[in-house]
Amino acid sequence: MLAAGAVSRAAPAEACRCPPAAFVIVEGARTPRRMRIPALKLPIKRGALLAAANWPVVVLQFIAEATFKILLAVPIVGGTFLVALALNQDVQDVLGDDLDLRASATGVATSLLEHPVALVSFLSAVGIVVIGGSALMFILKGGTLSVLVEAQRHAGPLERYPVRLAFLRRASRTDVDVFLQGTRRLRRRFLRLGAFLLAIYLLSGVAYLAVIVAGYRAVGEDGFLVGWTVIAALCSALLVAWLALVNTLYLVLQVIVAAHDLSVRAGVGEAIRLIRADPMRTLGVFIVTAGLVGLATLASIVATAGLGLISFVPFVGLAVLPLQLFAWLLRGLVFQYLGLTSAGAYLFLYDAPHESPEGAIVPGGVPA
Incomplete structure (x- = not known):
């Protein structure tokens, strides 16, 4: 009886293990068929649940990026006032109407082309902020991925069951010590990757x-401007x-x-091997994300346009x-x-959990 009970409890755990290949075998079929959307659902769902369970690192990443943008705005605003004072130009003309940092930096650099010393000083200030802020974000990313790796290895097969608070608690591995150890352990390698x-x-x-x-x-002036615009x-x-492809390969x-604790050179070889082993789901995760x-970008543009229309309404503005x-x-x-x-989805593809998924199964649970 005990042996039969052990087998019955172990059977669902064995069934929850995801096949590493880019093909799924349908029960009752004689041959495997190509991956369909349900097979791609597992890494995406797991990545979303891991990110939701460890929401403090999401907030931390947002704060780091916002801090970087604020630091980058300092030399740009300073260069704007330098242009306004030295070249007698209007500040609004240099900054632009939408107050975009990249457009503002381009406007300042264009205005300073006739003053090489001022241009070099402005570009040096922007470069220092970009390098320093990027280094901070690279180091913090090491701690963030360390937290996600811990969550991936101890969360169990939560992607195969309906979303429950108990699963999210189990997947929550946000800890200050884990984060700081990750930043120290991966600091040099992530700085090299960032460079x-x-x-x-x-x-x-x-x-x-x-x-x-x-x-x-x-x-030239007599050329086909319409054709050149298309080009x-x-x-x-x-x-x-x-750049999207570069960012994906970088991630x-x-x-x-972070998952295998490899050097950058060994990580490149391992990445090539793993991508070749499962190219379909890697490409699928990239396309979905x-x-x-x-x-999300389209929704942000629509929301910005809607707020622009509201601003003209008296009092409501x-x-x-x-x-x-x-x-x-x-x-x-x-x-x-x-x-x-997306990072959690790639972890699902390239890193197996250390704990047995048996502990994450809820009695009477129904696979998602």
Whole structure:
């Protein structure tokens, strides 16, 4: 009787183990068939639940990014007032109407082209802030992924059952000691990875600007401006797609280095091996998370446009500022949550849980 009971309890646990390959075998079928959406549902759902269970690190990542943007605004605003005082230009013309940091930095740099010393000083200030702020975010990302790795290894098969508070409590591994140990353990490796990422950003931006400037000069005043506009738009789309691919590979490499405690060089080899072993689900996670980010961006644009219309209404326009603040907070948290969801999904693909999933099964539970 005891043996039979042990087998009956162990059977659901064995059934909860996810196959590592990119194919799923349907019960009753003679041959395996290609992955369908339900097979892709498991890593996405697990990543979303791990990120939700460890929500403090989502907030921490948002605070780190907001701090970086605030620090970046300091030299940009200073350069704006420098342009206004030295070149006798209007501050609003330099900053722009939408107060975008990238557009403002471009406007300041353009205005300072005729003053090389001031331009070098401005670019140096922006570069120092970018390097320092990026280093802070890289170090904190090591602690965040360490928390997610702990959650991945001890959460059990929560993605195969309906969402329950007990599962989320089990997956919650947010701890100050775990976070700090992760930052210390992964600090140098993540700084090295971040340096490579910034170098790729810089080279990509320089190549993009070189293509745009060379094409504009080649077209000239009598060229086909409409055709060149289409080419410039295609180049911009290619740049966005390239950076999205780079960011995805960078995140996968971070996850593998953090989960397997590898060096950067060994992590690259392991990442190539794991991606080759399961390319379909890796691509599927990328497509799904990129689609979710696109939908969130579209919703943010629509909300911003709606708030712009409200601002013209008398008295009601006074509510625009708190609504904009709330929209900014919500947008930042949603994007950070989606980023950690994708990290948790890649952890599901590339790192197996250490604990037996038997402890996470609820009697009478029904697989999701």
